[in-house]
Amino acid sequence: MTVVVQWTGWEAGLLGQAMRLSIREYARQLGVNPATVTKWRKRGRDIEVMPETADMLDAMLRRCDPDSLRTFHASLGASGVADGGPLAPVVPLGPARVVSHKFIPVYVGESIRPLYETAEGHPRGPGGLMQRAMPAEHPDAVVESRLHLYACGVGVFHLVQPCVVASLGELAAWRYRSYATDLAWATERLQLLLREAGPPSSVVASYVLSAYLLEDAPWEGAFLEAALQVLATPSVVVDRQHPDGPMPLGADVERALLAEGFVHPDVVAFGSRAVSVGLAGWSGVAYHPLAVERALPMEAIVALELDVQTLWALSTYVLDEVEAGRDPVMPDEAYGWRWLRGAYSRLTAARPQETAQHQLMREAVLATSQLPDRLRAAQEALRESII
Structure with missing residues (x-):
């Protein structure tokens, strides 16, 4: 097997990826700052690791399980360590199979009561809020579209839309483009339902939140985590100011983010090692089960x-x-x-x-x-x- 004589940022970054650790978890186990791990991945062989950190990396390498060791040494061999050649990994952009869950909340107030009383009972969620639900009949949410009605005066549309996309940029562009039409649809649909159930009420849907279940994708390890980071913060791969509407920034931008191990500072991880990768951000949630039978159900x-x-x-x-x-x-x-x-x-x-x-x-x-x-x-x- 290849022996690491001199640890640089490149070898140090590869070890964390081979162990399928997030940047934060890898840094925690090593006892370094997450920014250090990010710098290793970005600057590679331009950085020589300090001797005390190299000792910790040696110890971590000795503790690796056989599968992680094989992945690490295979990556070292593919990177051209023997002749000092740089690694230029070809990061796939897709295809990826994603199930999009959109949530469109609208405050209705006391006018919700007649509509609430016509809906069917629905189990309470973790907040213990009394709710009922009814079909929403969204034209593009063929799997499921429901309107959840809460006794406290709020209606929430839940739209389930499976997608197969060639890239994350394509998904992000669809997300922002569909938000505009979904908001208009939700406003019109809820106003119609309220008119049918009782006195007219002026309500307006103002925002959409997305949660993505990544069912199948070509990424593993650090690439997978970076892809989920992009799913949770889609603005990094889309031009929302394009005159023709939201457009993907392009393959080069997306591939660079994945290769560099993109991490958004405001995203919080909630996955469980070897079970799932989950991320929550201001723009939404991204989740990928690694062991389906042990991972959280999307329903939760x-x-x-x-x-x-x-x-x-x-x-x-x-x-x-x-x-x-x-x-x-x-x-x-x-x-x-x-x-x-x-x-x-x-x-x-x-x-x-x-x-x-x-x-x-x-x-x-x-x-x-x-x-x-x-x-x-x-x-x-x-x-x-x-x-």
């Missing part, structure tokens, strides 16, 4: 996001009313600040039956959504309004 992520987006829409309504100098009008006196406090507690407190994967996922989604801060602010606003 969906259930959490439905409650999170409902409470986000509700707290946004409360804070917007306060900023406008008006007292918020809740759909029922039961949904005052004490009710928000209970929802906050249910979402943030760990449960005895909760698995470690569920807990990590919940904490990552709440941290990146910034919902806890908004809920606390909404509680205070309602308390001051004596609601």
